Amino acid sequence: MKYYINALGMHLKSELEYRTSFIFSFFSQIIVFFSYYFVIISLFSKFDNIKGFTMYEVLLCFAVIQFGFAFNEVFARGLDKFDSLIVHGTFDRVLLRPRNIIIQVLYNESDFVKSSRLIQSIIILIIAVIKLKIKWSILKIICLLLMLISAVVIFFSIFLLAASYCFITVQGLEVRSVFTDGGKHMAQYPIGIFNKGFIFFFTFIIPYAFVNYYPLLYFIGKSNKVYYAFSPLLLFIYVIPCILIFYLGVKKYESAGS
Amino acid sequence: MKAYYTYFKLKFITGLQYRSAAIAGISTQFFFGFVYIMVFYAFYESGSGSLPMEISALSTYLWLNQSLFALINQFYRDPELFDLIKTGNISYEISRPKNLYLMWYFKLLGQRLSNVVLRFFPIIIITSLLPKPLNFTLPVSPQAFILFLVALSIGTLLVVSLSVLYPIIALLTMNEKGIVNIFAVVADLLSGVVIPIPFFPPILKMISRVLPFQYISDLSFRIYVGDISIQNGIYGIFIQLIWLFITITIGYSIMRHNIKRVVVQGG
Numbered sequence: 001m002k003y004y005i006n007a008l009g010m011h012l013k014s015e016l017e018y019r020t021s022f023i024f025s026f027f028s029q030i031i032v033f034f035s036y037y038f039v040i041i042s043l044f045s046k047f048d049n050i051k052g053f054t055m056y057e058v059l060l061c062f063a064v065i066q067f068g069f070a071f072n073e074v075f076a077r078g079l080d081k082f083d084s085l086i087v088h089g090t091f092d093r094v095l096l097r098p099r100n101i102i103i104q105v106l107y108n109e110s111d112f113v114k115s116s117r118l119i120q121s122i123i124i125l126i127i128a129v130i131k132l133k134i135k136w137s138i139l140k141i142i143c144l145l146l147m148l149i150s151a152v153v154i155f156f157s158i159f160l161l162a163a164s165y166c167f168i169t170v171q172g173l174e175v176r177s178v179f180t181d182g183g184k185h186m187a188q189y190p191i192g193i194f195n196k197g198f199i200f201f202f203t204f205i206i207p208y209a210f211v212n213y214y215p216l217l218y219f220i221g222k223s224n225k226v227y228y229a230f231s232p233l234l235l236f237i238y239v240i241p242c243i244l245i246f247y248l249g250v251k252k253y254e255s256a257g258s
Numbered sequence: 259m260k261a262y263y264t265y266f267k268l269k270f271i272t273g274l275q276y277r278s279a280a281i282a283g284i285s286t287q288f289f290f291g292f293v294y295i296m297v298f299y300a301f302y303e304s305g306s307g308s309l310p311m312e313i314s315a316l317s318t319y320l321w322l323n324q325s326l327f328a329l330i331n332q333f334y335r336d337p338e339l340f341d342l343i344k345t346g347n348i349s350y351e352i353s354r355p356k357n358l359y360l361m362w363y364f365k366l367l368g369q370r371l372s373n374v375v376l377r378f379f380p381i382i383i384i385t386s387l388l389p390k391p392l393n394f395t396l397p398v399s400p401q402a403f404i405l406f407l408v409a410l411s412i413g414t415l416l417v418v419s420l421s422v423l424y425p426i427i428a429l430l431t432m433n434e435k436g437i438v439n440i441f442a443v444v445a446d447l448l449s450g451v452v453i454p455i456p457f458f459p460p461i462l463k464m465i466s467r468v469l470p471f472q473y474i475s476d477l478s479f480r481i482y483v484g485d486i487s488i489q490n491g492i493y494g495i496f497i498q499l500i501w502l503f504i505t506i507t508i509g510y511s512i513m514r515h516n517i518k519r520v521v522v523q524g525g
Contacts, residue, residue: 005291018433021433021435021436023436024433024435024437025435025436025439027436027440027441028435028436028437028439028443029439031439031440031443031444032439032443035443035447035452038447038452039453041459042453042457042458042459042462043297043298043301043453043457045459046301046308046309046310046457047301047304049304050297050300050301050304051300051303051304052304056467081498083517105268177286178285178286178289180261181286182286182289185290185293186293189300192302193296193297194293194296195296195301198296219404254411
């Protein structure tokens with residue numbers, strides 16, 4: 001873990017060396033991010049609800065998902081870029097070091113420019129929560145925290161799966177962006193608004209529903225089933241097979257050479 | 259002129275080689291198209307507020323958007339051109355007895371067209387078979403279809419004239435990423451690719467009216483679904499041509515003035 005933090009610090013320093021570039025990219029990320037919630041805001045200027053969800057409820061859902069995704073983009077960028085490790089044969093070096101493989105992959109790269117998304121999603125989260133006038137209780141605080149943590153975990157798992165896929169295909173395929181970017185795009189709306197096939201897939205195969213739907217229902221008071229608040233915990237079970245699959249890939253790994 | 263046509267053809271044929279990339283692109287486009295349409299559908303079903311467009315027209319609009327995405331999106335860049343600039347190989351390009359602006363213009367045009375040729379038909383064919391009202395439908399009238407083709411062609415020329423500006427910015431600043439990104443996102447938003455212009459809040463509608471971006475694709479798509487009448491469509495095409503002239507003039511003259519001052523990087 002100490003190495004991970006060290007490496008992150010080094011990445012941050014090297015990115016800050018190009019100061020103007022960093023600042024420009026940081027601002028461009030703010031605008032990119034704005035374009036995401038612009039869609040939600042302009043749609044709600046025409047309609048007043050979507051299947052019973054109001055604007056701030058959707059924005060809350062949006063903020064949670066974006067938080068999880070941005071967190072992984074900043075701190076787990078190495079997984080996202082895993083194919084370049086394999087293509088260039090640098091993964092062999094990782095295997096030689098007597099340290100945890102996943103952590104080494106994580107700190108291989110990072111992208112601090114994306115932290116602007118992290119900050120923005122937290123701001124939107126706060127605004128949404130204030131506007132929603134939640135009746136607070138300890139359980140609801142736990143529920144919100146679990147939502148945020150599980151959002152991080154689910155994207156971590158998906159990134160890990162996409163990375164394991166590189167062991168088979170060598171080159172990263174664009175198809176995985178359906179599950180990362182596409183999944184993110186879809187999960188920024190409460191999953192209940194979609195049709196049944198989608199809900200089934202994103203509950204049991206990639207369990208977004210336990211991140212942004214069931215706990216959300218409890219949090220905004222649409223449901224008072226207490227176990228909904230704890231449903232994000234299922235994600236901690238979901239990540240285990242993802243890690244195992246990754247290690248299975250490592251076992252089968254044949255170097256691509258360099 | 260023949261030389262430029264060759265550049266166009268070269269890039270067009272090269273682009274056709276990337277078939278697996280096209281398949282990946284198609285599946286992404288499908289997924290995004292479905293998500294967009296289902297979100298809109300859920301809004302429509304909730305039955306609240308005023309509807310700027312019929313759901314069937316909207317579906318057709320959104321599928322046109324997805325199937326022509328490679329042609330009209332603002333994010334497309336040719337990494338080759340940026341490499342030329344950063345490695346210093348641009349000196350070869352400059353020494354050719356041809357106009358650099360037109361060379362780049364036709365290269366980009368060729369790439370975009372070949373990308374869209376591979377993606378367009380599968381998406382259109384499959385989405386026409388979807389259940390109503392989520393399917394892709396035929397144009398409202400033959401006249402509208404002809405006008406759509408005209409507006410789309412000019413829109414394509416317009417979007418290329420904007421994306422030639424990206425490598426030109428890189429040529430001037432050497433560090434184009436931030437600026438180009440901001441430009442692309444704003445252009446993308448205001449062109450109606452993210453959400454159709456009739457759904458914009460009033461202020462943004464005003465802003466987009468005085469900028470060229472809505473003439474890239476929104477005009478032609480709305481002519482196709484009948485949201486813009488033939489008469490207004492002809493008027494729109496007229497403005498489109500003016501914008502095309504302005505953007506090409508800007509790009510062309512910046513290039514001409516600055517090409518003499520270009521600093522070649524590296525050796």
